[in-house]
Structures are given as structure tokens and as C-alpha cells.
Amino acid sequence: MSHYFEIQNLKVNFNSYEGKKNILDIDHLAIEKGKTFGLVGESGSGKTVLALTILNLLSQPPGEIEAGKIIFNGENLLDKKESFMQRIRGKKISMIFQDPMSTLNPVFTIGEQLIRVIVHNQTIGRKAAEKKALEMIELVKLPDAKNMLKKYPHELSGGQRQRIIIAMALSCGAEFIIADEPTRNLDVTIQAGILKLIKELQRELQVTVLFIANNPTLIPAICDEVGILFEGKIVEKGGIKEVLHNPKHPYTIAMLNAIPKSKQEKGGVSHQR
Numbered sequence: 001m002s003h004y005f006e007i008q009n010l011k012v013n014f015n016s017y018e019g020k021k022n023i024l025d026i027d028h029l030a031i032e033k034g035k036t037f038g039l040v041g042e043s044g045s046g047k048t049v050l051a052l053t054i055l056n057l058l059s060q061p062p063g064e065i066e067a068g069k070i071i072f073n074g075e076n077l078l079d080k081k082e083s084f085m086q087r088i089r090g091k092k093i094s095m096i097f098q099d100p101m102s103t104l105n106p107v108f109t110i111g112e113q114l115i116r117v118i119v120h121n122q123t124i125g126r127k128a129a130e131k132k133a134l135e136m137i138e139l140v141k142l143p144d145a146k147n148m149l150k151k152y153p154h155e156l157s158g159g160q161r162q163r164i165i166i167a168m169a170l171s172c173g174a175e176f177i178i179a180d181e182p183t184r185n186l187d188v189t190i191q192a193g194i195l196k197l198i199k200e201l202q203r204e205l206q207v208t209v210l211f212i213a214n215n216p217t218l219i220p221a222i223c224d225e226v227g228i229l230f231e232g233k234i235v236e237k238g239g240i241k242e243v244l245h246n247p248k249h250p251y252t253i254a255m256l257n258a259i260p261k262s263k264q265e266k267g268g269v270s271h272q273r
């Protein structure tokens with residue numbers, strides 16, 4: 001059976017003066033169209049390296065893709081030339097990074113940046129791009145869209161900036177979104193609003209999402225399935241209830257036991273200790 005998005009036997013290494021170090025060793029991961037898959041792992045487990053590998057943005061060297069396939073819409077992305085990937089990035093697959101300030105340029109207004117992304121990725125003129133930018137600001141539920149476009153990134157709150165990044169990611173009609181810990185640096189209440197927005201947009205636009213997180217309590221609110229990444233390997237995957245309420249792998253059990261009980265219950269990840 002072919003899947004919309006699939007990783008097969010992926011091995012990624014980093015080479016350094018100390019020698020070769022295996023960073024990712026993923027046998028299999030599949031995501032069906034319109035679903036949200038949560039990938040949870042501690043810091044250093046390889047989540048960002050995976051996101052960069054999917055988009056063919058991993059620096060090689062020091063990175064090295066030793067083996068494997070990343071199949072998107074029936075095509076193995078790891079076989080493709082840079083010109084093909086340029087047509088995919090932004091237009092078919094977009095990424096939302098954890099730190100909006102690293103994506104936004106402090107010296108240009110939000111409107112200028114959003115319009116540039118739209119003009120770059122779509123064959124439309126500036127006027128049409130301006131209209132699209134306004135629509136995108138409204139889509140991510142930011143108030144006073146016209147005024148918002150005139151602001152500089154530092155004039156926005158962290159949550160507002162992340163909404164702009166989501167607007168940019170969706171502005172060119174991407175159908176697959178990689179969200180790399182988009183709420184990591186936000187307060188808990190702002191976090192909840194961003195998660196709700198991603199879920200609503202995912203349903204409304206029928207996009208497929210790979211949601212990367214190091215906090216498993218975020219997963220039930222947004223994901224259909226979850227995989228646990230440990231030292232570059234997916235040690236357990238399946239439905240939310242199956243993995244987070246009835247974990248089998250010792251790492252998953254230890255990770256869930258490390259969450260304070262009140263947070264487990266709030267996030268819906270409580271399981272039998």
C-alpha cells in the first residue's frame with residue numbers, strides 16, 4: 001500500500017574529526033493525507049535533522065544521508081535535484097520553525113516579508129500578493145490585518161509572530177507542513193492558542209502535518225498518531241491512546257513518568273505507572 005508521506009530505512013550520519021556518528025536510523029514512518037503525526041523526542045534525538053533531511057536542507061558535509069527513501073506523493077525526495085526541491089519547498093511542503101525571529105527579518109515590515117514570500121512562490125503580481133497577504137493575516141486570526149502588515153517583527157508578541165510564520169507557511173498553498181516545536185518558547189496560554197489554530201487550519205485546509213515536539217503533553221490536542229524518537233530511532237509509534245496511555249517501550253514509559261502528574265492529566269497523557 002502506498003502512503004502519502006513515507007520514510008523507509010533512513011540512515012543519516014554526521015562526520016566529524018571524532019569519526020562518523022549515526023544520528024537517524026528510522027525503519028519506517030507513514031503519514032496519511034490530511035492527518036497530523038506527532039514526533040516526540042528529547043533534545044538531541046534528531047528531530048530537527050529529520051525535518052531538514054525531508055526538505056533536503058541538511059548540510060552535506062558534515063551531514064551524510066547514507067541510505068533510505070523519503071516518499072512524498074509517490075516521489076522519493078532524496079533522489080531529486082535541487083531545482084525539483086525548490087519547486088517543492090514552500091509550495092508543497094512548508095516548515096514552521098520554533099523561533100519566529102530566526103525566520104523573520106527585523107528590518108522589514110511583516111507585510112513586506114509576507115508579500116515577498118507570496119510573489120516568490122506564486123506567479124502573481126504585487127497587488128494580488130498584497131490582497132493575499134491580508135487574507136492570510138485574517139486566516140491566522142490576527143486583528144486589524146491592514147495595520148498588522150505595517151508592523152515590524154519586534155512590535156509583535158511571540159504568539160503573534162508565530163501566527164505570522166504560520167501564515168507564511170500556508171500562503172503558497174503548501175499541503176504538507178512540518179512544524180518544528182512551534183510553541184517551544186511561548187507561555188502556556190499562548191501555546192494553547194497556537195495549537196488550536198494549527199488544528200483548525202489543518203482541518204479547514206486539509207493539510208497534512210508532521211508536528212515535532214519534545215513535550216508529549218502537546219500531542220493529544222493536535223495529533224492523530226504519535227511516534228517516539230529516541231537516539232535517532234522510532235522506538236514506538238501508533239495511536240495516541242495506544243502509545244501515550246499504554247506505552248510499551250522503557251524510554252516512553254520513563255519519559256511519561258518524568259512529567260508531573262497534573263500536567264499528564266491536563267494534556268491527556270496519563271497512563272498506568
Ligand SMILES: Nc1ncnc2c1ncn2[C@@H]1O[C@H](COP(=O)(O)OP(=O)(O)OP(=O)(O)O)[C@@H](O)[C@H]1O
Binds near residue numbers: 049062
Ligand atoms: N551540524 C552538525 N554537526 C554535527 N552534529 C550535529 C549537527 N547538527 C546536529 N548535530 C547532532 O545531531 C543530533 C540531533 O540533533 P537535532 O538538532 O536534530 O536534535 P533535536 O532533537 O532537534 O534537539 P532539540 O530538541 O534540542 O532541537 C545531536 O546529537 C546533534 O549534536
